[in-house]
Amino acid sequence: MAQSVWADGEAYEAYVGRWSRLVAGDFLRWLDLPSGLRWLDVGCGTGALTAAVLAEADPAHVTGVDPSAGFxxxxxxxxxxxxxxxxxGDARALPVTDDGVDVVVSGLALNFVPDPPRAAAEFVRxxxxxxxxxxxxxxxxxGMAMMRHFWSAAEALDPAAAKLDEGRRFPLCRPDALHALWTEAGLEAVAVQPVVVPTVFADFDAYWTPFLGGQGPAPTYVASLAETDRAALRDLISSCLPVEADGSVRLTARAWAVRGTAAR
Known part of the structure; x- marks a missing residue:
């Protein structure tokens, strides 16, 4: 199957970037850090978290680093x-000097880094x-309902799709794994917190269309299908999604957030 594509900022925004903005605000309120700090946003993507830092945290400066020039x-x-x-830049070799920032953050990116412990070590550095x-x-x-409905239908039609399911591929996306990653990197006062946001779609087409944008594992999988298989997947998802009386699809998305303090 084709590799996931991460390059088209507009397509990513329509897919999951817009939901990241909701998580970013809650995440920053949880951190509750003072103004005037130097921030680093690792895997900044299309800038959802960077923009939130600027709007809510009043930083002295924030640097966004990402391997995708398109993003x-x-x-x-x-x-x-x-x-x-x-x-x-690469999360495993950040273009920042030792002790160069006051805060390093990352939104929805660590699970895609091939070597998360190395990235965590870079955060500490x-x-x-x-x-x-x-x-x-x-x-x-x-906790990511829009994805769970998608992959459940995809695997029902094509068992081979299971190997692309982020829920199977990314064990880091669990609170115990995040806590262990931060603790083993040497960070102190480590805490993990759930962040739950609504993901509301006006109708089924509003849910389905972002999966046609080619950004990420699920849309890449959709793009690999023959038209008849794509239509079958669409129809199965449509029959399973909870639809309100007004035609809207009201789901929720949960993220896990982790924080720690560098040793003095």
Whole structure:
């Protein structure tokens, strides 16, 4: 099967980027950090968390790092704030000096890093002593309802689709795994918190259309299907989704957030 694609900022926004904005605000309120800090947003993607930091945390500066130049272009256009800058970079080798920031955060990205412990070690390297390292990831295994409905239908029609299901592929997207990752990286006062947001679609087409954008495992899988198989998948999902009397589809999405403090 085709590899997941991450490059088109507009398609990603329609797919899950818009829900990330809701999580970002709750995440930052949970962190409750003072103004005037230097922030690093690792795996910043289209800039949802970076924009939230600028709007809610009053930073001195925030740097967004992401391996996708396409996503970074979208982030630059979206943010347009002199306190923000963006660089192409890898979470496993961050383009930041030791102790270079006060806060390092990551939204919905750590599970896609091939070596999460190495990324966590980089977070510890770049954050100053006493600084905060924090992240959040979708609970693909149980709390991300839009994905669970999709993969349940896909696997019913094609058992081979199971190997693409994020809930199976990403054990990091669970509270115990996140807590262990932060603790083993040497961070202190580690805490994990659920963040639940509504994901409301006006109708079934509003739910289904973002899966046609080619960004991420599920849309990439849809793009790999023959038209008849794609139609069968669409029809099965349509028959299983909870639809309100007004035609809307009202689901929820849960993310797990983790935070820790660098040793002084």
């Amino acid at each position: 970074l272009g979208h982030a630059r256009d979206r943010v347009g704030d002199p306190r923000a800058s963006f660089e192409v 770049v954050v100053r002593p006493g600084g905060v390292a924090a992240a959040y990831v979708w609970d693909y295994a149980g």
